[in-house]
Amino acid sequence: MGVEPARDLPSLIGLDRVQLGEALREKGVAEKQIKMRVSQIWNWIYVRGVSDFNDMTNVAKDMREMLMRHFTIARPEVVDEQVSNDGTRKWLLRFPPRGAGRPVEIETVYIPEEGRGTLCISSQVGCTLTCSFCHTGTQRLVRNLTAEEILAQLLLARDRLGDFPDRDAPVGTMMPAEGRKVSNVVMMGMGEPLYNFDNVKQALLIASDGDGLSLSKRRITLSTSGVVPEIFRTGDEIGCMLAISLHAVRDDLRDMLVPINKKYPLKDLMDACRNYPGLSNARRITFEYVMLKDVNDSIDDAKRLVQLLKGVPAKINLIPFNPWPGTNYQCSEWSQIEKFADFINQAGYASPIRTPRGRDILAACGQLKSESERMRKTERMAFEAMMIANHGED
Numbered sequence: 489m490g491v492e493p494a495r496d497l498p499s500l501i502g503l504d505r506v507q508l509g510e511a512l513r514e515k516g517v518a519e520k521q522i523k524m525r526v527s528q529i530w531n532w533i534y535v536r537g538v539s540d541f542n543d544m545t546n547v548a549k550d551m552r553e554m555l556m557r558h559f560t561i562a563r564p565e566v567v568d569e570q571v572s573n574d575g576t577r578k579w580l581l582r583f584p585p586r587g588a589g590r591p592v593e594i595e596t597v598y599i600p601e602e603g604r605g606t607l608c609i610s611s612q613v614g615c616t617l618t619c620s621f622c623h624t625g626t627q628r629l630v631r632n633l634t635a636e637e638i639l640a641q642l643l644l645a646r647d648r649l650g651d652f653p654d655r656d657a658p659v660g661t662m663m664p665a666e667g668r669k670v671s672n673v674v675m676m677g678m679g680e681p682l683y684n685f686d687n688v689k690q691a692l693l694i695a696s697d698g699d700g701l702s703l704s705k706r707r708i709t710l711s712t713s714g715v716v717p718e719i720f721r722t723g724d725e726i727g728c729m730l731a732i733s734l735h736a737v738r739d740d741l742r743d744m745l746v747p748i749n750k751k752y753p754l755k756d757l758m759d760a761c762r763n764y765p766g767l768s769n770a771r772r773i774t775f776e777y778v779m780l781k782d783v784n785d786s787i788d789d790a791k792r793l794v795q796l797l798k799g800v801p802a803k804i805n806l807i808p809f810n811p812w813p814g815t816n817y818q819c820s821e822w823s824q825i826e827k828f829a830d831f832i833n834q835a836g837y838a839s840p841i842r843t844p845r846g847r848d849i850l851a852a853c854g855q856l857k858s859e860s861e862r863m864r865k866t867e868r869m870a871f872e873a874m875m876i877a878n879h880g881e882d
Contacts (some may be wrong), residue, residue, distance in 0.1 A: 502636030534700030535653030611681025682715035723765035
């Protein structure tokens with residue numbers, strides 16, 4: 489890990505190649521050197537995973553000194569790290585102030601499985617959506633995360649898991665295609681990714697860049713509660729896999745469980761799914777369905793679900809409800825979840841029951857909530873007014 493930088497230095501993490509070149513140009517790097525320096529720095533940050541400019545051994549000393557004076561590539565502070573009895577890890581990360589703001593905290597979760605490891609990344613501090621079964625929804629939105637802060641979660645996880653090449657690996661080493669501890673990324677942490685589209689897009693395009701972190705776009709899944717206008721853009725401009733937080737098959741119930749449904753009802757949502765770029769049997773949409781006892785778990789609900797998804801290449805992830813302090817919901821009986829899954833399977837849809845992971849450290853689906861310091865009221869009101877102007881009331 490690198491030396492803690494001055495907090496007001498801008499980070500080079502999260503800049504695309506054009507922006508990185510411009511940042512160097514502004515600090516006096518000769519035009520004829522820009523392309524080479526961008527390539528060197530890019531490799532050190534995203535392939536070698538360095539967090540200290542002094543570790544960039546093939547970069548001239550005067551260049552490294554200039555970078556240290558003007559920029560940072562440091563990781564966020566790890567406030568807390570918890571390890572579940574099933575191996576799931578949860579990090580509480582603190583990012584320094586942005587502009588006139590305050591430090592903020594978010595949670596990131598790593599789920600190890602046989603043959604793969606999935607990192608659940610946050611896109612916002614808090615959330616605006618107030619889904620009634622979700623713990624994160626009880627934390628008010630503080631702000632969007634930047635592309636740097638989104639990528640920093642991936643870089644830090646690879647640091648902590650030993651997932652970058654050894655420091656003595658040859659210069660020019662590339663990221664291996666197989667055997668990585670973080671093989672999959674899901675934008676399913678805190679926040680609604682499509683309410684932070686531009687930053688999420690930039691971060692995911694850098695994460696999938698073949699000369700850097702080199703994650704396959706088929707191993708990156710973005711989960712949305714249904715921000716319909718941005719769904720087509722997600723497939724067209726990012727090209728990742730899509731997951732929909734569905735949870736109900738009737739508008740009246742979904743209005744209660746997932747309030748964004750009042751703005752973008754099921755018909756509009758399903759139309760957007762049917763038009764998702766690249767949709768095929770090989771690139772199915774995942775529909776997430778949390779199982780709530782006596783709320784949405786009847787066989788009639790299963791029948792309606794099959795009808796709703798008709799004609800959409802889809803997989804349904806059935807999620808046993810993960811309890812959190814203060815909730816009024818209960819998880820469906822296991823026997824009922826199995827009956828629900830059997831009905832959907834018989835209709836021709838894969839419907840795996842997601843094994844709850846990290847429940848004991850509140851790291852499971854719907855349980856994330858940081859104790860982040862909130863914005864001052866005036867800052868929060870200004871931010872929420874901007875969100876409403878951009879997207880309308882939910």
